[in-house]
Amino acid sequence: FTVTCLEVMRRFLLLYATQQGQAKAIAEEICEQAVVHGFSADLHCISESDKYDLKTETAPLVVVVSTTGTGDPPDTARKFVKEIQNQTLPVDFFAHLRYGLLGLGDSEYTYFCNGGKIIDKRLQELGARHFYDTGHADDCVGLELVVEPWIAGLWPALRKHFRSSRGQEEISGALPVASPASLRTDLVKSELLHIESQVELLRFDDSGGKDSEVLKQNAVNSNQSNVLIEDFESSLTRSEPPLSQASLNIPALPPEYLQVYLQESLGQEESQASVTSADPIFQVPISKAVQLTTNDAIKTTLLVELDISNTDFSYQPGDAFSVICPNSDSEVQSLLQRLQLEDKREHCVLLKIKADTKKKGIFASPCGLYQ
Ligand SMILES: Cc1cc2nc3c(=O)[nH]c(=O)nc-3n(C[C@H](O)[C@H](O)[C@H](O)COP(=O)(O)O)c2cc1C
Structure with a gap:
């Protein structure tokens, strides 16, 4: 006879806040992958406040949020941020909430991933807790360098969350699904839980001072550029300081797209x-x-x-x-x-x-x- 592994498809709430569409595209990707991993995501733009209620939400929450302006959350998140910033809210307002947050930004801006950081900080202040480490993806070096491992690590983190909160888990409207494959994936990917350390590896600088010759040469170059600075005009063939003075590291070659x-x-x-x-x-x-x-x-x-x-x-x-x-x-x-x-x-x-x-x-x- 055949044995089928029946499991309940577990639901999580997936909110995105985007300015130019990338956070939305990533949330849609998470939503598609969720099914394969035995989950069902309720996907909404964070501005659609009539479609979800964090105050009564018992399922885990996943938020993908970008940054715009000078460290501001996207326009679609303004109302949400204003509401959670309300200082009269009690410190246990979101004590029941477990969430994972993926911030998008660009490290060339002063306030890197600040949209995500504002929401993350305030959810913590109101008692919500992470079920998965926050990821900060950098558009300057390629969002996918953090986004892909972060999504891969989300599934084992969700499984762990559901295992530890069994009994309280949200299964209303649940569909039975056969998913032996997703159980295997769980085992293979469990080591991907700690993303934050990988994020650090993505900062391309040579502060380790491995190549002292290059550093010396840069010092020489930088002195020369200081002398030349007056008749300097930047162009496609000639950059201006600090680029002309920097030791140029070669970033990882992204896959051709x-x-x-x-x-x-x-x-x-x-x-x-x-x-x-x-x-x-x-x-x-x-x-x-x-x-x-x-x-x-x-x-x-x-x-x-x-x-x-x-x-x-x-x-x-x-x-x-x-x-x-x-x-x-x-x-x-x-x-x-x-x-x-x-x-x-x-x-x-x-x-x-x-x-x-x-x-x-x-x-x-x-x-x-x-x-
Ligand atoms: C006008 C503008 C302002 C931005 N300001 C910031 C910023 O202050 N901090 C940051 O980390 N990233 C900033 N970014 C980078 C975006 O957050 C990043 O490109 C992100 O991937 C965009 O995602 P979205 O398409 O979902 O809005 C800015 C981008 C633009 C176009």
């Missing part, structure tokens, strides 16, 4: 047009520019406000627009020479996302070699 095709086009005008398809092109002034990254960040990020008051630019929430920033002619020329692509200078570049890529939230649109 784009295929590039060069397509013949009639001329530069056409390649510009391809960026914006049928839509018109406006020339508008910049009304405000704020530097969001620290002064010593390798990659500067600016918050730029464009003044569109003198245009008939019409848009709806959710629309995307392209900013056309022509590159310097001479720099493009030297790059094309270096890449031996001079005969293709007027070609249109088509980017296609590889079908099997695990990278999340990428949007590729055609462009010319000059923008």
Whole structure:
């Protein structure tokens, strides 16, 4: 006779807060994988407060939250954060809640993963406890470096949680499911529980001072750059301090996720047009520019406000627009020479996302070699 291992599909609440879609894509991935591991996720945007109630929630909670602005939670999390920041809430308000949190951010910003950190801190203050270590994924080096092991470790952590809270576990509306495979996965992946230590390994610096020759040479270079600083103009071929003074570490090569095709086009005008398809092109002034990254960040990020008051630019929430920033002619020329692509200078570049890529939230649109 056949023996079937029947298990109850265990439910958890999965909330995401996103600004540009990556946290949502990751939450959807968690939701898909949950089924394979014998769980069922109730997936909601954190702003959909009518769909869940943390005050009475007995199932474990998983939160994926990104950061925007200068260390702010995404706009969709504003109301949630305001509510939990209410100082009149008692310190045991969320004492019944067990949660795991994955923060997304970019270490080039001053307040790394601060959106997640704000929520994490406040949930703790209100008595909620982790059933799984917090992960902080860095878009600067590739979110997937932390996201993938964090998701892999989530399943054994959830199983452990359900085992230890048996009797109280949330099985309402549960479906029976045969899952011997997920039990095996549990054993294989149990060593992935402690993610935080791996996160530390992802900081690419050479503070260990392994290569003293390189450091000495950098000191020499940095003195030279100080002397040269006055007639310095940054460009594609020549960077400015601190990059020009830094000892350059080579980050891990991420798996390829784009295929590039060069397509013949009639001329530069056409390649510009391809960026914006049928839509018109406006020339508008910049009304405000704020530097969001620290002064010593390798990659500067600016918050730029464009003044569109003198245009008939019409848009709806959710629309995307392209900013056309022509590159310097001479720099493009030297790059094309270096890449031996001079005969293709007027070609249109088509980017296609590889079908099997695990990278999340990428949007590729055609462009010319000059923008
Ligand atoms: C305008 C802007 C501001 C950002 N500010 C921060 C920040 O202050 N701290 C941080 O760690 N990451 C910051 N980031 C990086 C994002 O959090 C990161 O790219 C994340 O993966 C985006 O996820 P999302 O698509 O779900 O919003 C910022 C990104 C943008 C575009």
